[in-house]
């Protein structure tokens with residue numbers, strides 16, 4: 001059952017203005033438009049309950065995360081039904097993404113049961129040191145306070161209401177206020193119902209979680225500017241993310257904005273690999289590019305090859321693999337319009353069409369364009385992300401020009417090398433550049449399908465993210481919501497318990 005309301009500190013509250021959802025199929029529903037007053041009520045409650053929630057034993061927080069996962073699973077059918085209707089994504093995707101979402105919650109539960117994430121340190125006292133004795137200094141990571149999370153349009157579960165940002169913040173001990181994405185308000189509400197059920201079952205303070213639905217720009221603006229919000233997690237567009245990042249920086253007390261923005265995820269296909277398996281690489285690229293209508297932040301939008309005898313065959317194989325892919329429904333009308341506009345921008349910037357099949361409305365088909373290395377280097381628009389299944393093949397003259405392309409890249413979530421043994425020397429010259437450009441560097445694979453694990457980095461230099469020291473996927477993402485505090489010569493009674501036994 002949908003209420004169409006916001007969940008603010010345990011209460012379902014509506015307002016006078018409303019908006020209709022815009023599902024890809026099925027009935028639209030009416031939802032309350034969020035207001036700055038809703039945001040204020042949610043953030044005040046989050047701040048009120050922060051001391052109690054952050055002081056809970058870690059075991060309790062772990063049980064909370066596991067209970068949320070169980071409550072989400074218990075609502076699996078409703079989530080899949082609303083999720084597929086709102087986003088146009090297939091049922092199997094919603095089911096898989098739910099598994100990823102509950103898996104993330106359970107991973108964070110086991111992560112905080114161990115104390116490694118607290119990075120406990122101690123410099124033991126040196127009372128006899130001259131000229132001055134050294135005090136006893138102990139360090140622990142402390143939760144920062146209420147966190148704002150923006151649900152992403154392209155992952156209605158895994159990067160939305162109870163996605164990685166919310167799960168990691170709750171694990172850290174921070175209350176969360178989510179601004180729901182207006183592309184999937186019903187899915188958001190069902191997930192919020194699951195979180196509320198977990199809060200009630202475990203008797204936790206209600207202000208630990210709120211969902212304010214969108215509908216108007218001032219909700220997000222009020223949220224990031226609220227004086228009690230301590231940090232923001234965001235996945236979305238470069239333009240939107242940059243606007244919110246600027247608001248965070250312009251506050252009287254600036255706060256970190258962990259925005260995961262755009263990336264073209266270039267692949268460097270080296271000559272020996274190309275000559276050995278052009279067709280397999282082309283097929284793999286096409287599959288990765290068109291998965292989920294290309295609406296992944298790790299979608300491989302660019303391939304770089306050195307012109308030679310195998311390149312025409314590679315381009316033909318890629319075209320042959322893309323041609324039969326039928327049109328897919330995109331997440332919103334706006335995203336479909338932006339995809340077509342992005343393709344037009346590519347062409348205007350000089351990209352030559354190899355495959356083009358423009359669609360109407362909310363549908364998208366793959367596009368393939370190509371340029372020379374010199375053309376790409378001369379026109380910065382060719383380096384911009386087009387969100388959707390659009391591939392740009394860059395044909396460079398030689399290894400030197402390939403290295404120039406690597407140097408010319410903006411920050412990326414991922415860079416990929418396709419290589420064989422004969423490519424090793426060239427790969428070695430590219431590696432230092434790619435490691436500097438991207439959060440994750442892959443060999444002989446495709447960047448879509450981000451593993452949720454301890455060693456994952458899903459971030460990178462701007463514009464891939466606004467904070468290159470962080471990741472939004474994997475257990476390391478908890479560090480965004482923690483801050484180190486040192487305690488000097490502190491009596492044990494006043495020390496956090498985890499520091500006692502050091």
Ligand code: NAP
Pocket residue numbers: 150151152153154179180181182183214215216217218220221235236237238239240241243244260261262263296297298334335338339386387
């Ligand atoms: P978006 O436009 O950046 O919106 C994301 C969230 O930020 C929404 O809640 C939106 O609120 C809010 N927002 C955006 N600009 C704002 C502003 N100036 N002030 C206050 N709030 C603001 O992203 P989207 O709607 O998900 O998709 C649009 C485009 O984003 C896509 O075409 C694609 O290019 C890109 N995208 C990229 C990724 C990625 O992973 N890199 C993922 C998703 C989308 P409203 O809903 O009220 O506008």
